Amino acid sequence: MAEQNVPYKIYLNEKDIPKQWYNLRADMKNKPAPLLNPGTLQPLKAEELAPIFCEELIQQELDNDTAFVDIPAEIQEYYKTYRPSPTIRAYHLEKALGTPAKIYYKFEGNNTSGSHKLNSALAQAYYAKKQGLKGVTTETGAGQWGTALSMACAYFGLDCKVFMVKVSYEQKPFRREVMRVYGADVTPSPSMSTAIGRKILADHPGTTGSLGCAISEAVEVATSNEGYRYVLGSVLNQVLLHQSVIGLEAKAALDQYGITPDIIIGCAGGGSNLGGLIAPFMGEKLRGEKDYRIIAVEPASCPSFTRGKFAYDFCDTGMICPLAKMYTLGSSFIPSANHAGGLRFHGMSTILSQLYHDGYMEAVAVEQTAVFQAAEQFARTEGILPAPESSHAIRAAIDEALKCKETGEEKTILFGLTGTGYFDMVAYENFHDGKMSDYIPTDADLQKGFDGIPKFPGNEF
């Protein structure tokens, strides 16, 4: 089909919203390693997870075999309020770059949570409601996940308790306020409302909190209150399953115009967006039907893929969560100042880690200032002001398009624009005022993190 027939925005019809999620694990020869109980070092069983997580979500977490999972009708109904999301041809950006490359992006930011997180939040809230629970607890750092979960809970009539890292709670009052609009109970963490919070505050008066601490508080509240469970917005297999709607829609939209991407690019924090975007394409690659270059983009300040170890490690700094086999910088690793809050995680989805380990995808690390330069160029040409996280993918997409300009190759690039930056303007302000840090951890910095990775037989790295 001729290029000029491709509209700026490809919208699928409402009836074309996927009816099933796609479970990438079903097509993986080397399955992702199971979560381990840190006490016994044995694979965690469903019954061990039941006090913390919702039943159906545990099943999804452990199921490496079912390729397609029906999306319940109730979730589909709400999906219709913001899906299908558009697959957009970046005509204006291409022109500004003077590249022969064709650039497409799947835009997941057109909902109030401002990101793709809502796709999984709705699923998790639905299963919690179906199980007859009163509510769910979670933690949030940058606030996107907390916002998405509060929207989902408002819709399904669930109580929602969010522990927000105190420094974010204070620096991002507007994120907190959005959650209040949706009726969520938002507590700055550490707080006096939990035993672990009181202990941390006693040991470290004046601490501004951390995700690890907020996780601990959220898990404590979930396990000590009748009718509550804990939910998590990334990293887990179940989350990648839900996020597969991103890739399924993007592929359907491109297929409609006979477009096959050569390169697929996504930013990688915990991996939920990247895993969702690439799912159906990676499925074809795993089954040997097609080949794609798939690129994970991470901040140079937190380079899990490009400089991390593939090993069993704790998912949280507090070391209360299960052990996951993943690319990790060590659970004690603290990245330098970096405003892409969603990409500061020391580890990575076990699914994506296995795929990267097996050579099915590449990874690049990009620096903060270069990321914001790309963000600004994108905003001025394409109109959309991107989230700092998403801008990592923009940076890599522009770099690939500029390579095409040099070689004259007419490659087709697809990247994931996970969200908008409306609540991240402090980061843009720092960029304009020259207050960004491009610090890249030294090998010595990284070694300190690696030293904290647990050592046991079979976990050599």
Next chain:
Amino acid sequence: MAEQNVPYKIYLNEKDIPKQWYNLRADMKNKPAPLLNPGTLQPLKAEELAPIFCEELIQQELDNDTAFVDIPAEIQEYYKTYRPSPTIRAYHLEKALGTPAKIYYKFEGNNTSGSHKLNSALAQAYYAKKQGLKGVTTETGAGQWGTALSMACAYFGLDCKVFMVKVSYEQKPFRREVMRVYGADVTPSPSMSTAIGRKILADHPGTTGSLGCAISEAVEVATSNEGYRYVLGSVLNQVLLHQSVIGLEAKAALDQYGITPDIIIGCAGGGSNLGGLIAPFMGEKLRGEKDYRIIAVEPASCPSFTRGKFAYDFCDTGMICPLAKMYTLGSSFIPSANHAGGLRFHGMSTILSQLYHDGYMEAVAVEQTAVFQAAEQFARTEGILPAPESSHAIRAAIDEALKCKETGEEKTILFGLTGTGYFDMVAYENFHDGKMSDYIPTDADLQKGFDGIPKFPGNEF
């Protein structure tokens, strides 16, 4: 067509974006009164406006006869990045209200400026560029217009100087920062960079500014710099012309499913959103082809339509702009604390004023707390967190739907959702914290404003 066939979101195809704007004035028997030169009290001629405004925009301002104006291809290209905007069936809200009414809303907030303002900003920037200008100046209060104009200027490669009311500049640093992303030069007003600014600062040290003052500074800079003109985001006839894309798309979307609204509702500040939304429907009404109830919704704190005078008055508090015949509270009227910054204007579009005077539309005034209650209910059911301005229309739409619940009437309601509230979270915070003012001006308050309306023969009220 059966109701169940209407999707949640009706998206037109890209090729169905209107190719022409519709000029409502062409179908008005009583044309809106012309702008007057405040010195001579004679209708302003094009040559008098030329030092301030762009040439083609002046022609559009004065043209009461041409029904359809071609949208230049360059503007259409950028429209494609965020248009057609969806016409949405509020299924979830209807269910929550338990109403037999069918509620539709035209959502103009899915772009970075967060509102419909971009529709006219693009047109105005385009004509400025076409005239060979270097740049444009404007003022902004709440910041939506300034953001939209900065996006449009970035796209067309124009310099953009925005005078932002100082209190907003300080309270809304994120709005300012978005404009900086788009390369705009944002100055808190009053400033030392203009003669009028220096005078105001000398006379009123420590003033936090006003729209009237910001307009004066913007006009001074436009007229004293070679290659600059001043642009305005509402009130003017040309702006309503550009905003007709809203109504034309909404009508095309509803027509596609055989839907005819009984009631059309929009919030009214300067009138650009309301005038744009109702344009094609009002055209049918003026031509006697169809009848619709058309309702303007304004804040009870600033009740131009419902309690104002229909008279010639200044458009700005500084009394430097032309005189317009409109519903006005007097250019010196200052509404009480009200966070819907876009609805605090003392006057109203001359087109809408004439239509209201001639009985073609109704108006209601709603109170602040009730508006935010509607906003929150809407956010929780429909997902989208609305702008305070738009929430006035939501309040009225819910009230009409609840009347249908009492009577059992299955009316079809269409309202304009002009924008999102992501940069207005302080208003939501005040709502949650019980810090909102529902003060309604007394007759004595209003009389003070009326006393400032100029008296001259033919301007009796």
